[in-house]
Amino acid sequence: MTSNPVLPATLSAEALTEPGDWLLPRHLGSNAEEIAAMLEVVGFPSLDALVDAAVPENIRLRRALNLPAPLGERAALDRLRAIAGRNRIFRSYLGMGYSDTVTPPVIQRNILENPAWYTSYTPYQAEISQGRLEALLNFQTLVTDLTGMEIANASLLDEATAAAEGMGLAFHARANPEARRFLVSGLCHPQTIAVVETRAKPLGIAVTVGDVFAQPLDPSFFGILLQYPATDGALLDYTAVAAQAKAAGALVIVAADLLALTVLRPPSEFGADVVVGSAQRFGVPLGYGGPHAAFFATRDAYKRQMPGRLVGVSKDAQGNPALRLSLQTREQHIRRDKATSNICTAQVLLANMASAYAVYHGPQGLRAIAARIHFLARLLAVGVAQLGHTVAEAPFFDTVRVTVGDGDAILARALEQGINLRRWDARTVVIALDETTTAADVDALLAVFALGKKAPTVAELRDKVAPGLPVAFVRPGEILAHPVFNKHHTETEMLRYLRRLELKDFSLATSMIPLGSCTMKLNATTEMIPVTWPEFGRLHPFAPTEQAQGYAELFAELEAWLAEITGFAAVSLQPNAGSQGEYAGLLAIRDYYEARGETGRDVCLIPLSAHGTNPASAAMAGFKVVAVACDANGNIDIADLRAKAEAHRAVLAALMVTYPSTHGVFEEGIGEICGIVHAAGGQVYMDGANMNAQVGLCRPGDIGADVCHLNLHKTFCIPHGGGGPGVGPIGVAPHLVPYLPGHPVVRIGANAHSGPVSAAPWGSASILVISWAYIAMLGARGLTDATKLAILNANYIARRLEAHIPVLYKGHADLVAHECIVDLRDWKKQAGIEVEDAAKRLIDYGFHAPTMSWPVPGTLMIEPTESESKEELDRFCEAMIAIHREMEAVAAGGDRLDNPLKNAPHTAAVVTATEWTHPYSREAAAFPKRELREHKVWPSVGRIDNVYGDRNLVCSCPPVEAYTD
Numbered sequence: 034m035t036s037n038p039v040l041p042a043t044l045s046a047e048a049l050t051e052p053g054d055w056l057l058p059r060h061l062g063s064n065a066e067e068i069a070a071m072l073e074v075v076g077f078p079s080l081d082a083l084v085d086a087a088v089p090e091n092i093r094l095r096r097a098l099n100l101p102a103p104l105g106e107r108a109a110l111d112r113l114r115a116i117a118g119r120n121r122i123f124r125s126y127l128g129m130g131y132s133d134t135v136t137p138p139v140i141q142r143n144i145l146e147n148p149a150w151y152t153s154y155t156p157y158q159a160e161i162s163q164g165r166l167e168a169l170l171n172f173q174t175l176v177t178d179l180t181g182m183e184i185a186n187a188s189l190l191d192e193a194t195a196a197a198e199g200m201g202l203a204f205h206a207r208a209n210p211e212a213r214r215f216l217v218s219g220l221c222h223p224q225t226i227a228v229v230e231t232r233a234k235p236l237g238i239a240v241t242v243g244d245v246f247a248q249p250l251d252p253s254f255f256g257i258l259l260q261y262p263a264t265d266g267a268l269l270d271y272t273a274v275a276a277q278a279k280a281a282g283a284l285v286i287v288a289a290d291l292l293a294l295t296v297l298r299p300p301s302e303f304g305a306d307v308v309v310g311s312a313q314r315f316g317v318p319l320g321y322g323g324p325h326a327a328f329f330a331t332r333d334a335y336k337r338q339m340p341g342r343l344v345g346v347s348k349d350a351q352g353n354p355a356l357r358l359s360l361q362t363r364e365q366h367i368r369r370d371k372a373t374s375n376i377c378t379a380q381v382l383l384a385n386m387a388s389a390y391a392v393y394h395g396p397q398g399l400r401a402i403a404a405r406i407h408f409l410a411r412l413l414a415v416g417v418a419q420l421g422h423t424v425a426e427a428p429f430f431d432t433v434r435v436t437v438g439d440g441d442a443i444l445a446r447a448l449e450q451g452i453n454l455r456r457w458d459a460r461t462v463v464i465a466l467d468e469t470t471t472a473a474d475v476d477a478l479l480a481v482f483a484l485g486k487k488a489p490t491v492a493e494l495r496d497k498v499a500p501g502l503p504v505a506f507v508r509p510g511e512i513l514a515h516p517v518f519n520k521h522h523t524e525t526e527m528l529r530y531l532r533r534l535e536l537k538d539f540s541l542a543t544s545m546i547p548l549g550s551c552t553m554k555l556n557a558t559t560e561m562i563p564v565t566w567p568e569f570g571r572l573h574p575f576a577p578t579e580q581a582q583g584y585a586e587l588f589a590e591l592e593a594w595l596a597e598i599t600g601f602a603a604v605s606l607q608p609n610a611g612s613q614g615e616y617a618g619l620l621a622i623r624d625y626y627e628a629r630g631e632t633g634r635d636v637c638l639i640p641l642s643a644h645g646t647n648p649a650s651a652a653m654a655g656f657k658v659v660a661v662a663c664d665a666n667g668n669i670d671i672a673d674l675r676a677k678a679e680a681h682r683a684v685l686a687a688l689m690v691t692y693p694s695t696h697g698v699f700e701e702g703i704g705e706i707c708g709i710v711h712a713a714g715g716q717v718y719m720d721g722a723n724m725n726a727q728v729g730l731c732r733p734g735d736i737g738a739d740v741c742h743l744n745l746h747k748t749f750c751i752p753h754g755g756g757g758p759g760v761g762p763i764g765v766a767p768h769l770v771p772y773l774p775g776h777p778v779v780r781i782g783a784n785a786h787s788g789p790v791s792a793a794p795w796g797s798a799s800i801l802v803i804s805w806a807y808i809a810m811l812g813a814r815g816l817t818d819a820t821k822l823a824i825l826n827a828n829y830i831a832r833r834l835e836a837h838i839p840v841l842y843k844g845h846a847d848l849v850a851h852e853c854i855v856d857l858r859d860w861k862k863q864a865g866i867e868v869e870d871a872a873k874r875l876i877d878y879g880f881h882a883p884t885m886s887w888p889v890p891g892t893l894m895i896e897p898t899e900s901e902s903k904e905e906l907d908r909f910c911e912a913m914i915a916i917h918r919e920m921e922a923v924a925a926g927g928d929r930l931d932n933p934l935k936n937a938p939h940t941a942a943v944v945t946a947t948e949w950t951h952p953y954s955r956e957a958a959a960f961p962k963r964e965l966r967e968h969k970v971w972p973s974v975g976r977i978d979n980v981y982g983d984r985n986l987v988c989s990c991p992p993v994e995a996y997t998d
Contacts, residue, residue, distance in 0.1 A: 053106035056766035056810035060555055061822055062902035069680055071829040080821045084730060085920050086846040087824055089701050092731045105435035105811030106559040112809070113802060117568035119583035124474060125453040125573035126135075128432050129222045129264060129579040129778075130192050130792070131322070132292075132314040133571060135468055139524050140389045141903070143531045144800030146380070146565060148752075150426055151382055152541035152556055153861070154548055155756035158882055158971040159357035160349075160873065160938050164534035165385060165735065165755040165950055166356035169344045171517055172312070172326070172388035175859045175988040179294040181301025182330035184988050186341040187358075188312070188384035188757070189376060190609050192288060193228035193792035195327040196221070198212055198340045199230055199286035201653075202307060202331065203256030204238060205373045205700055206338050208282055209931045212255035212681040213238055215604055216283075220263035225288060225790045227777040229258065231788035235655030235792055245714040250281040253388040261289045261300060265463050266432025267425065268297070268506050289314065292468075293430045294397045296407070297506050302659060307331045314468065316390035317383050318565070321584055322574030322793025323609055324758035324800060326384035336986065340374035342756070347982025350936070351943065359986060375612045375649035382754030393527050396513040402468055406431045409475050409491075410466045410502045416479040416489045428503040431843060437482070444597045446734050447481045453576050453918055454481075466658050514671025537973040538755075539881045544970075545901045547830075549697065549852040549884040549894025552747035560750055564799055574793040575778050588795060590765050592762075597719075598808075598816070601735025601764030604772040607781075607789065609796035611645045614742025614761025615689075615720065617790045619654035621740055621765055621772040622687050622716045624787050628772075634686040634714070638677055640669050642695040642888050647720060656686055667696030667842040669706055678713040685715040692736065693723045695888045697827070698844035707737025714771075716740065724748040725898070726851035729817025739766045749804035758796050760804070776833040822899035823851040826906060830895055833910040837917045841892060851896060855913075858891035866934055868893060871916050876938035876972050878912035908964075915961060928952050933961070938972040 039848040058064070063071065068080065077083040104112060125133065136145070144150045156162030169187040176185035189195040200215055215233060217226055219242050226242055231241045241248065245259060257278045262268050275285045286307040287300040292314050294300075296621045300308045318403075331339055342358055348356040371521050391399060407430055414424045414433045425434035437443050440460050447454045455463040464478060472491040479488040498649035501507075514520070521527045539546065546553040563569060572581055592604040608614040619637070625635045636654035641663055648658045661676055662670040669690065678685060687709040693699045700706070719738035725748045727733070733741040745751045745760035765773060770788045779794040797799070812817065831840045831853040860866040868891045872882035884894040897906055916934070923932050931951055933939075940959040949955055960966050 045692070054106040055102070056106055056557060056559065057815040057818065058466050059816070060557060060811065060819065060900060062900050062905065063822065066497060067903040068825065071825055074832050075825065075828045079345030080825060082891050083825055083828065083848070084821050087844065087848040087850065087996065088730050089698050089703070089830070089845070091704055092736050092909045093643040094729070094731050094735065096773045098729055098813035098816065099592055100808065100813040100816070104809050106810060109437055109806050109810050110559060110562065113563045113806065115403045117563065117588050118587060120198070120568045120572055121580040122567060122571050123451045123453045123576060123580055125709045126464045126466060126478070127453055127455045127573050128266070128573050129224070129455070129575060130311055130462065131319055132465065132467035133319055133469040134316055136312045136316045136318060136386070137390065137393055138529070139527050139657045140393065141565060144386050144389060144563070147420045147535070148556070149535045149538065149542045149752050150385065153755045154377070154546050154551060154553060154753050154881070157885070158360060158539070158872065158876065159355065159373040159977050160882065160974055161539040161876055161970070162536035163356055163973045165588050166344050166688045167534055168345070168385040170356055170379065170387050170989065171320055171392060172384045173344060174515060175293070175391045175513065177329040177989050179291055179299065180289065180305070180330040181299030181795065182305070182308055183333040184336050184339065185328060186339055186379070187344050188330050188379040188381065188416050189327040189341050190613065191323060191325055191327050191711055191792040192222070192309060192311040192382060193225040194613070194790075195329050196225050196288050197229050197232035197306040198236070198329060198376065199309050200258065201339050201373060202335060203284040204236065206284065206335055207255035209252050211256065212282065213261065214254045215240050216245060216248055216250065216254055216257040217242045218259050218263070219243050219257060220265060220267065221260040221288060222264045223777045224789065227789050228792060231620070231790060233440040233651070235620070235653065237655070237746055246734050249275050250283060252282050252862070253683055254278070256280055256284045256286055258286045258288065261287050261295060262430050262432065265425065265434045265457065266429040266465065266505070267427035268429055269427065270303065270505065272303040279304060288679040290430065290675070291876070292399070294402050294508070294510055295396070295512055296403045296502060297430065298508050306335070310965050312384065312387035313389035317386050318799065319569035319573055320570050320797070321581060322570040322795060323797035324380055324383055326380035326387050336374050341376045342379045343988055347978050351975050353974060355974040355977045357979055357982055359983055359988070375616060375646045375653055376610070377612055377646050378757045380758050381550045381756035382758060385755065389531065391513065392518055392521050394528070395518050395522050396511065398522065402513070405412060405504060406466050406468060406470065409470055411498050411500070411791055412491055412494045413464065413466065413475050413478055415494055416475070417482045417539035417898060419489050420479070420482050420486065421896055422524060424993060428506060430502070431467065432463060434461060434463050435482070436461050438763050441483060442484060446484060449798050450477060450481055452477065452481060452863040453573065480762060482684070483808070505624065519956065527841045539970065544879055544881065545905045546881040547883045547895045547897050547898065547909060548881070549896040550695070550722055550745070550855070551753070551884065552751060552896060552898055553753065554725070555900035556750055556752035556803070557807070559810070560803045561752070563802045563806070569799050569802060574724070574798070578779065584795070584798060587801060587805055591801055591808070594808050595743065595762065596764060598728055598732065599743070599764040600701050600732030601741070602767040603770045603773065604762050604764045606760070606762045606801060607774045607776070607791050607794065608742065608761040608763060609791045609794045610757070610759040611722065611742060611744045611761040612650060613790050614763050615646055615650035616653055617774055618718050618740040618742050618763045618765070619650055619656065619687065620787060620790070621763070621769045622718065623654055623656075624772040625769055626686060633684050636681045636684045637686055638710070640690065642667060642690060643691060643745065644695065651689065652875060655983065667694060667698065668700045668702065669707070671705060674706060675709050678709050679717070685710070687716045689720060691720040691722055691838050692733070693726050693850035695700065695975055696842040697727070697854055698842050699850050701845060723749065723851065726820060728820045729813065730820055734764065734766060740769055742765065745804045751800050752802045758797050758800060760800065797863065819899045826901060827851050827853050827895070828895040830897055830906060830910060834913055837914050841889060853893055854889060854894045856892050860920050864920055864921050865929040866923060870934035870937065871920070873976055874916050874919070874934045874937035875912060877933070877958065878915070879910055879965055879969060880909060912962065934955055935978070941971045942965070942975065943975060
């Protein structure tokens with residue numbers, strides 16, 4: 034039989050029977066021919082030869098990872114469909130800070146499912162981040178308006194950790210240094226109480242949980258936490274409680290329901306100093322617990338102690354309004370262990386969804402949603418009372434507390450009808466309604482409480498019940514008066530508004546984002562698709578676990594795979610950010626020593642090169658930070674480490690180490706480093722920020738680490754979302770397994786030793802499907818090949834650039850790991866050019882700048898990832914070389930103040946202005962490379978004046994006149 038000439042000659046009969054949708058060749062940016070060309074530049078005959086030279090032989094994994102065979106893209110989705118099918122979506126009226134909601138399709142399609150929104154990075158280069166910065170400013174304005182506070186940040190991780198951050202602010206701001214007690218209302222959500230207790234313990238804070246109306250306050254208390262409305266739904270007047278707290282010198286922190294605040298008195302009116310909560314019910318799916326955007330608002334007096342990121346209004350070089358992140362965004366890098374928080378991210382994607390939800394509905398739409406929920410709750414209360422049950426006397430917003438004769442019978446009947454109700458005690462149930470509740474749902478609830486008797490219906494009750502809240506709690510006046518919340522209420526206008534914001538930003542849909550330490554790799558569409566499936570998105574995190582068997586299967590497999598990849602005994606998926614993973618890992622070490630009676634071990638050694646969250650996390654976990662020097666090559670100074678470990682032998686708890694190092698090299702002495710710490714009785718905590726250089730080649734557990742956090746939003750392909758969400762699970766050695774985070778509402782394994790670090794049992798559960806899909810589709814070989822190519826790409830860039838710009842640190846065989854640092858420090862002296870000038874000029878060339886001035890001031894840290902093609906790497910290298918030529922031209926006698934670098938980035942308005950007075954051409958400014966004429970993304974603002982913004986801090990939407998001539 035003759036062969037069919039239509040078939041490619043290179044395909045074998047075996048290949049023609051296999052699926053054609055493998056992810057690996059689509060995930061890797063370069064093909065075999067391009068890889069060979071890069072290897073020739075780097076000077077190695079093969080990828081294996083390069084890896085053998087770059088990675089120390091004594092830590093290499095000499096076998097393939099034990100993972101399932103890879104799945105094709107369609108097969109992976111089929112498998113996830115089967116897993117999702119094991120989840121059962123009941124009508125959950127459990128409340129506790131989580132509510133079902135309606136995500137407007139225009140927001141789901143154009144933000145949540147849009148790679149231009151979910152693949153962008155933290156807006157460190159603000160000139161090409163104005164879209165998401167505007168959305169975040171809208172979020173801050175929304176929060177300040179509804180809470181009545183003066184300033185709000187750009188979101189935190191979840192309500193419980195936001196409450197713990199509020200406690201931290203109050204603790205650090207206390208006037209009485211002897212005050213170490215914190216009062217928590219027993220009517221706060223149970224997960225919030227537990228997270229606050231976890232956070233308080235290592236800081237030596239004594240938490241009292243109880244009745245805030247009966248607990249006397251004295252100067253030993255520095256703060257108090259209230260829930261509004263309470264977890265059982267009660268609306269309570271806290272005016273007298275707040276006054277008593279202030280008289281004792283305590284700050285008042287209120288955990289509030291943001292949607293309720295559209296119709297309820299704001300907490301500011303009864304004396305709140307800090308208001309926290311979740312914006313989840315503003316259009317963000319339940320997702321079995323996350324990710325969701327928390328909010329944090331406070332009085333202006335505490336703005337410098339406020340945790341997290343803060344978007345502020347400044348001006349650009351032409352005097353136009355421009356947005357950027359304010360100074361405390363990098364607080365951990367400046368203050369290190371003196372920082373008030375280790376939070377260095379925000380839930381940007383979810384905060385943007387919440388702000389868009391508020392823009393789309395506007396003040397009247399939001400109030401209509403709230404009023405409708407409240408009226409249905411009133412109808413429910415009247416109906417269950419008619420059935421002979423007792424409704425709690427306190428007024429409520431959306432949550433009804435009911436005392437019944439037999440709570441078990443009611444709960445069982447509800448489950449039979451596919452309904453989840455919250456058990457309060459043996460005779461009391463709590464029902465929390467939400468935006469998705471309909472009149473038919475209320476009828477179904479009344480039928481449950483009727484227990485077979487005839488139940489009243491909404492149609493019978495609604496004309497007998499007057500709508501409206503109790504007068505004492507009604508919010509007077511307007512809300513959200515700014516024009517942005519009052520002009521985009523049709524889908525056409527909303528779509529165009531979101532599109533205008535999108536076009537102001539760079540993302541991976543624009544070009545490579547070569548940020549060192551941040552690992553901006555492909556977030557494959559197949560990995561993202563299941564996130565919005567209702568079987569994953571509509572589950573309440575406290576629903577009975579038998580309704581979430583699909584999630585249980587996914588968690589078990591992902592935990593096992595991550596344990597195999599890292600070489601650890603067990604993994605916790607609970608930490609919902611890298612900072613929370615650091616904190617959870619250090620708490621595991623602390624709890625381990627406490628269980629052994631070694632409470633005196635409180636010293637944590639941290640290299641001077643470490644990421645700023647490391648010392649901040651150590652301080653939050655109650656450790657004393659001792660710095661370890663680095664040598665001239667950027668490696669840990671082993672002699673200094675040995676001396677510090679010996680000096681603190683009796684009290685040494687841990688060493689925090691990043692591997693490969695923060696400077697982007699595989700340190701040869703990592704095994705010796707771990708041995709020194711273990712010999713002194715300490716534990717080794719490995720920061721997994723650079724895990725993308727390890728997967729399949731070496732494992733933290735084999736190297737000698739006792740605990741390691743992973744950034745799933747880096748190595749394992751969860752997108753950065755403009756600065757969040759992140760997921761930071763931890764892997765631990767066998768002796769630390771009992772000290773993984775627990776949870777007060779949902780039992781996790783057999784762990785009973787440690788408290789939770791996040792509000793939800795499995796943190797940001799809904800996006801774990803992304804990492805599951807990535808590992809499932811790549812398999813052992815694919816993951817290893819990805820690591821090898823990441824190392825090749827970084828070394829290729831280093832080789833191409835080093836003839837023009839020095840590469841600062843290298844390891845064995847003159848190689849870097851998966852990132853490299855190029856040194857621009859000399860150019861300040863030679864030509865007056867700062868590293869920021871080169872970074873901003875890259876925008877004109879169509880690139881997001883690499884990580885700037887970290888870990889070494891005056892440098893750029895470049896990480897290309899395995900997902901970028903050789904063509905893109907070359908385009909970036911050519912841009913950097915061209916910028917180097919521009920620097921040389923300035924050094925050779927060019928104008929040091931008026932040149933393309935100092936004036937970068939150039940906006941379209943600047944380039945097309947009537948007057949052009951610069952000594953270089955408009956073409957050089959706008960189109961320094963020929964291909965930019967075919968496609969160019971223009972920055973919407975010029976160089977932003979950060980100093981002006983910090984001196985004139987404005988963190989909510991300015992009046993519309995600010996944007997007009």
